[in-house]
Amino acid sequence: MSEISRGGAEWLADAMNEVDSITVAYRRGETEISVLARAGRTPFESMSDNGVLIHTQSRDYLVKADDLVISEVRILPEPKDQIVETADGMTYTHEVNSPAGGDCWQYSDASRRIIRVHTRLVATAEVEE
Numbered sequence: 826m827s828e829i830s831r832g833g834a835e836w837l838a839d840a841m842n843e844v845d846s847i848t849v850a851y852r853r854g855e856t857e858i859s860v861l862a863r864a865g866r867t868p869f870e871s872m873s874d875n876g877v878l879i880h881t882q883s884r885d886y887l888v889k890a891d892d893l894v895i896s897e898v899r900i901l902p903e904p905k906d907q908i909v910e911t912a913d914g915m916t917y918t919h920e921v922n923s924p925a926g927g928d929c930w931q932y933s934d935a936s937r938r939i940i941r942v943h944t945r946l947v948a949t950a951e952v953e954e
Contacts, residue, residue, distance in 0.1 A: 849886060850909040856895050862886040862908070867943060869925040881924040883943040887933055890940050902930040902942045914952050919944035 846861040865885040873879055886908050893900050906921040923929045923943045933939040 847910065847912075850907075851888075851893065852907040852909065853895060853900070853903070857909075858893075858895060860888050860892045862888045864910070865941065867941070869923070869927075871925045883922075883924055883945060884919055886919075886942045886944065887939055888942065890932075890938055893940065902940065904929050907947075908942065908944055911952060916950045916952055917946060918948040918950075920947045 844863070846863050848859055849862045850857050851860050863886070865887055867883050867885050869881045869883065871879050871881070891899070893902070902921045904920075904922050908919045908921070910917045910919070921929050921942055922945050924945065928943075930940050930942045933941040
């Protein structure tokens with residue numbers, strides 16, 4: 826990738842992250858970091874054991890790859906990591922996974938600057954004041 830293309834990809838990743846982004850908590854075990862993310866969704870299809878087509882949808886979070894840093898080490902999402910989002914007086918805890926058994930994340934751009942993290946809702950709670 827040329828230096829100009831790389832600079833453009835960085836600018837685009839920054840610009841996308843600023844539009845409609847929310848601050849979420851990314852948890853791995855007992856460690857938690859704050860990152861900017863854009864919420865999205867991905868539809869999945871899978872076949873049940875008895876041949877029924879199952880349609881599901883994941884709550885996705887698009888984050889800059891450079892923002893996923895724990896203990897000074899850049900990480901990639903893993904199953905069982907959690908993303909916690911607070912909105913409208915509620916806290917929503919999502920667990921990183923893939924409903925169709927595939928990868929739990931993927932790069933969302935050709936320059937690998939943005940990661941799309943697939944999740945499923947595992948808990949909701951009212952925000953304590």
